[in-house]
Amino acid sequence: MERFDVLVLGGGPAGLAAALAAEEQGACVCLLEREARLGGILKQCIHDGFGLLRFGERLTGPEYADNYIRLLGGRNIAVRLRSFVTSLEKSGGGFAVTYTSRGGLHRLEAGALVLATGCRERxxxxxxxxxxxxxxxxxxxxxxxxxxxxxxxxxxxxxxxxxxxxxxxxxxxxxxxxxxxxxxxxxxxxxxxxxxxxxxxxxxxxxxxxxxxxxxxxxxxxxxxxxxxxxxxxxxxxxxxxxxxxxxxxxxxxxGLIPENELAESLGIPLDPHTKGPAVDARFETDCPGVFCCGNAVQVHDLVDYVSEGAATAGRCAALRALGKEAAPAPALPVEYGREFVSVLPQRLRPGNEPAACYFRVAETRGPTRLVVSQGGAVLLQKSYRRLRPPEMERVSLRPGGSGPVVFRLEDAAEKAQNGPAAAPL
Ligand SMILES: Cc1cc2nc3c(=O)[nH]c(=O)nc-3n(C[C@H](O)[C@H](O)[C@H](O)COP(=O)(O)OP(=O)(O)OC[C@H]3O[C@@H](n4cnc5c(N)ncnc54)[C@H](O)[C@@H]3O)c2cc1C
Structure with a gap:
């Protein structure tokens, strides 16, 4: 049976970024996409507004996708279009994957999986x-x-x-x-x-x-x-x-949109009721070792730039895992938060030197607010916002320490200014 180091499921912006990042680590990569063209949802988003963070300019969806598709040339990435993944199974040290394509059912094996299957509409x-x-x-x-x-x-x-x-x-x-x-x-x-x-x-x-x-x-x-x-x-x-x-x-x-996760569930990977995607760590690894999940499959994103960022991390870490180049991960630290949040991603962090990107959404629109992230009583991060709205996903970067949960909290900045130390300038 054909075998790859990393198999990426889905050829949208998440799958493209993950495949490129995995190949950059020296992995032999296969990308399976059920449609006839790469680009995912971006193919039909002909309005502009994509790529302001990633490329510093306002691109249309197809232009943004094309910036990644052009990078595939000459890489050790087997791209298979019109290839619909129907089942995943654990097999030996990796995974066996079945997909339908021209010529019927095919099977291949991979050392690690990146699920980048996007979301569907309600x-x-x-x-x-x-x-x-x-x-x-x-x-x-x-x-x-x-x-x-x-x-x-x-x-x-x-x-x-x-x-x-x-x-x-x-x-x-x-x-x-x-x-x-x-x-x-x-x-x-x-x-x-x-x-x-x-x-x-x-x-x-x-x-x-x-x-x-x-x-x-x-x-x-x-x-x-x-x-x-x-x-x-x-x-x-x-x-x-x-x-x-x-x-x-x-x-x-x-x-509304719902992350597409039937394949993750078929491997017994639990979904987070808040994000509706698999719970992951900052490397985007799920509870099933060797299975990574990114893009709209892990949580519905409003900015494609964050999709690409997270997916590149998932692809890189999947490659390191498959190639056996990864040091044993430090024990996971749970991320905790209250009802003022809809969700915080990732659901667990690990102590380390590299800062981890975290994304959160608030449950209700708020005026001046301070985000406080702490661990064992020590403040890891404070950040002030003029306004926070549920549709807008916010990003912060954290470097947690040795042990204990990482706690996300929101404070009314105006209230804090009256009751305690002066609030940082908004
Ligand atoms: C209408 C709309 C407007 C948007 N506007 C903006 C904007 O202005 N600016 C911005 O930054 N972001 C915008 N976004 C958000 C951004 O486009 C998405 O967050 C991003 O496209 C998600 O990427 P993805 O790769 O996770 O998912 P997708 O793009 O959905 O890609 C998933 C891919 O997986 C494939 N797939 C699924 N299941 C399987 C399977 N079993 N086997 C094989 N392949 C499979 C699908 O065919 C698809 O190609 C918009 C999104 C939408 C829907």
Whole structure:
């Protein structure tokens, strides 16, 4: 059976960065991608805004991906397209992988795996919209694929449910293509997408954002003819009497993304209920030694630059592991945090000299805030923020010491200034 040092699953920005970093360590690498082209979700993101941190310029999604794809030439990386991984098993000192491709089922072996399979969109099935099931209900990513890659306009007049970034970007895209976007409806009292997308995709195009509103019913025979919207109370329940019928031919859903992890689960790797991806350490290694996970598969990212950064670490560490060049890792230190956070990644750190990148999201929008990270009573890091919002993933760098959990805490900076030592300048 064919054998590689490192097998990378998925050819999006995470898989590309991981494969290149693994090969740079001298590993013999194979990258399997189920689609006909590399680039993952970036292929359909033709708007700009990618790469500000990584390349210092505003690139479109395909341009960002192309910067990595061009680097593959001449490397010891076997790229296999139209290759869909169907199963993983532990085998000897490594893993046996089965994938379908032209010619049927194939098997190969690898010393280490990097899972870079991205995420999928939540659909109408997961949000309980009542009514008929006519044609014309799309996820925002499907609508984006139709418009940007297939050249098909799926609507003349639509309603968008959910204010996630893909929905906001599609509100602008559909408007530019001549469709009317009646409005974006968001059940929460504040938008889920990045502030810059609210401004550039809705405000600049005069598209209304209806906060604390949802879609309660879809109506239409064969094709969507209207949707019923309603205001929701603080428990997200529709308020009787606030219903409104909105004529339209499509409902576009932008109601969240879920990391794609069936393959990780098939190896018995536990998922973190906060990130919905496998728990990892700062090397992006999961609880299953030799299996690394990165990009949107480990946690949904809003910036591709952070995807590439983390994936390069995962690829490098997978190669060192497969080549037997890795020193035995120091014992893991658990990362602890309270309800003021949605998540902190990684879920465990290890003492060492190299600073570890950590990413966090807050549970609610906050004004002036200080992040304090401590271990055994010693403060490892303090950082002040003017504002923190749940959609925006923040990054800090830490170097934890010998033992004990690493604790993340948020303090109201203004309160701290009154009650204790003066807050650092924001
Ligand atoms: C609409 C939209 C707009 C965005 N806008 C921005 C922006 O302006 N700026 C920014 O920085 N970021 C943006 N992002 C975020 C960024 O694009 C993503 O975080 C990034 O693309 C995730 O990369 P990934 O490689 O983890 O996943 P993906 O790009 O989804 O790649 C995963 C790959 O794995 C493959 N795969 C999955 N399962 C298998 C399997 N079993 N076998 C083989 N292959 C498999 C898939 O086909 C896919 O190619 C945006 C994202 C979206 C969706």
């Amino acid at each position: 659909t109408a099935r997961q949000i309980f919209v009542h009514g008929d099931k006519p044609a014309g209900v799309y996820t925002a990513g499907t609508a984006q694929h139709l418009v940007n890659l297939q050249g098909v306009l799926p609507t003349r007049r639509c309603v968008i449910l959910g204010s996630g970034d893909i929905g906001l970007i599609m509100a602008r895209r559909l408007t530019l293509e001549g469709a009317e976007v009646e409005g974006v409806y968001e059940a929460k009292p504040e938008p889920s997408g990045l502030s810059r997308n609210i401004r550039q995709c809705l405000t600049d195009f005069g598209i209304p954002l209806h906060l604390s509103h949802t879609v309660t019913r879809v109506l239409g025979e064969g094709r969507v003819e209207a949707v019923e919207t309603a205001r929701v109370d603080e428990r997200m329940k529709p308020v009787p009497g606030s219903e409104r019928l909105v004529p339209c031919d499509a409902l576009i859903l932008s109601v």
